[in-house]
Amino acid sequence: MDKFIYTYALPSITLEQLISITPDKYEVECVDERWENVDLNWDGNLVGISTLTLSANHAYKIADEFRRRGKTVVLGGYHPSALPEEAKQHADSVVIGEAEISWPKLLRDFENGELKPFYRATPVEPEMIPSPKRSSQNYSYYGMVQATRGCPHGCSYCAVQKVEGINFRARPIRKVIKEIESLQTKRLFFADSSLTINSNYTKQLFQEMIGLNKKFSCYGNINVLCNDDELLNLAKKAGCETWLIGFESVSQDSIKFIGKKTNKVIDYASGVKKINNFGMMVTGLFMFGFDPDKPDIFKTTLKAINKMKLNRVTCTIVTPYPGTTLFNELEKEGRILTKDWSKYNLTNVVFLPKNISEEQLIKGRISLVKEFYSLPNCLKRSFQDKNTDFNRFVIRTARDYLFNNF
Ligand code: B12
Numbered sequence: 001m002d003k004f005i006y007t008y009a010l011p012s013i014t015l016e017q018l019i020s021i022t023p024d025k026y027e028v029e030c031v032d033e034r035w036e037n038v039d040l041n042w043d044g045n046l047v048g049i050s051t052l053t054l055s056a057n058h059a060y061k062i063a064d065e066f067r068r069r070g071k072t073v074v075l076g077g078y079h080p081s082a083l084p085e086e087a088k089q090h091a092d093s094v095v096i097g098e099a100e101i102s103w104p105k106l107l108r109d110f111e112n113g114e115l116k117p118f119y120r121a122t123p124v125e126p127e128m129i130p131s132p133k134r135s136s137q138n139y140s141y142y143g144m145v146q147a148t149r150g151c152p153h154g155c156s157y158c159a160v161q162k163v164e165g166i167n168f169r170a171r172p173i174r175k176v177i178k179e180i181e182s183l184q185t186k187r188l189f190f191a192d193s194s195l196t197i198n199s200n201y202t203k204q205l206f207q208e209m210i211g212l213n214k215k216f217s218c219y220g221n222i223n224v225l226c227n228d229d230e231l232l233n234l235a236k237k238a239g240c241e242t243w244l245i246g247f248e249s250v251s252q253d254s255i256k257f258i259g260k261k262t263n264k265v266i267d268y269a270s271g272v273k274k275i276n277n278f279g280m281m282v283t284g285l286f287m288f289g290f291d292p293d294k295p296d297i298f299k300t301t302l303k304a305i306n307k308m309k310l311n312r313v314t315c316t317i318v319t320p321y322p323g324t325t326l327f328n329e330l331e332k333e334g335r336i337l338t339k340d341w342s343k344y345n346l347t348n349v350v351f352l353p354k355n356i357s358e359e360q361l362i363k364g365r366i367s368l369v370k371e372f373y374s375l376p377n378c379l380k381r382s383f384q385d386k387n388t389d390f391n392r393f394v395i396r397t398a399r400d401y402l403f404n405n406f
Pocket residue numbers: 003006007008010011012013014017018048049050051052053054074075076077078079095097098099100103146157158159160163164190191192193321322345346
């Protein structure tokens with residue numbers, strides 16, 4: 001449900017940042033396909049397309065159409081960065097990784113008739129990460145802000161290493177604050193993989209946000225959140241409403257399997273309680289189908305998440321994205337079942353699971369979500385919310401129930 005809201009309510013900071021790293025002398029037309037159709041008869045000179053894995057087939061189709069019409073096409077983003085050779089079959093050039101340096105270079109080469117097939121990222125210093133040009137301020141409910149890039153934790157299923165890398169970089173706080181101040185929306189969402197990688201930086205950021213009168217949601221890791229009262233206190237004062245936490249599994253064996261060093265299952269319940277006590281909500285993110293997972297994982301998880309008193313959950317099926325360690329291992333073992341990327345949307349089974357059947361995974365995920373978001377459970381959670389007034393109670397219950405049951 002949160003997934004649905006965020007997917008449609010958040011503007012794309014990817015597009016906004018690409019506009020801002022395009023030199024002013026070029027005229028840019030930007031299309032976000034969630035809201036508009038692409039005009040294949042567009043009469044510009046160069047088409048740039050960004051895609052994650054789940055939309056790669058669609059992006060390739062559009063790229064092929066533009067090329068058939070004689071346009072030069074560049075592909076970038078997570079999927080082309082992971083599989084540049086595949087993407088190159090549909091594009092004149094592929095931008096691999098962060099584009100702050102390579103995109104302006106590509107544009108110069110294009111103008112000079114010297115376009116290269118691939119542009120690899122050179123490390124982008126945090127000062128160079130630009131403020132996004134807000135193309136969609138007028139209709140968005142949230143603003144998107146990115147304070148940091150990179151994550152050193154190296155979880156085996158995570159695609160972040162392929163684009164942002166393991167080198168954590170934090171933007172100058174004054175720049176981030178200026179950006180937040182300029183947002184027309186009351187609410188914002190941090191497009192950072194985790195705001196707990198360097199908690200000293202985050203504390204300073206939150207300190208500076210106090211008084212800006214904003215509300216926000218952000219990702220964080222449980223190992224820090226369950227221990228750092230000062231961070232939680234500042235987060236609340238800065239306007240944090242919800243922490244999105246990748247618990248991933250309530251099985252410590254599965255956590256070990258994915259090499260997620262930040263997660264100790266034993267910390268989960270106390271961490272959530274602490275965050276709730278500071279007046280913030282927790283959305284727990286879970287995945288099912290890791291090698292140690294057996295059919296009883298759904299029952300165990302439901303029991304654990306009820307005990308943890310999570311405010312919301314997002315439950316998905318393990319999806320090995322190309323470029324990740326998990327994908328490479330499963331491919332080596334011959335367990336990748338399909339490379340139809342449109343199936344990589346986290347609700348299908350795209351690899352051969354070890355200790356659970358495909359059907360059990362699909363049905364188990366759906367029934368867990370239905371149980372967690374049953375009407376009595378949604379009402380119970382809304383009643384327990386200490387910050388609730390009548391309007392919030394109704395909206396929250398309706399939102400939780402309707403988005404997860406229809
Ligand atoms: C915020 C976020 C979200 C928000 C998205 C909000 C929005 N409207 O954009 C929400 C919560 C909705 C979300 C949803 C999903 N997300 Co998400 N998300 C992120 C997160 C944390 C940040 C993305 C971001 O905005 N980055 C900032 C921008 C500026 O960076 P960027 O996109 O990489 O762009 C840079 C370069 O890649 C390059 N570039 C990108 N495109 C192009 C194109 C061209 C032409 C060029 C030249 C350059 C270029 O230039 C940019 C500047 O350097 C990332 C993890 C991460 N740290 O990146 C995961 C991530 C992108 N998400 C991921 C996934 C899987 C999903 C979902 C499928 C999950 C799900 N089923 O719910 C959905 C898909 C939604 C959709 N249809 O797009 C995966 C993608 C893996 C993959 N290979 O596809 C990531 C990497 C998480 C992970 N740990 O693996 N997500």
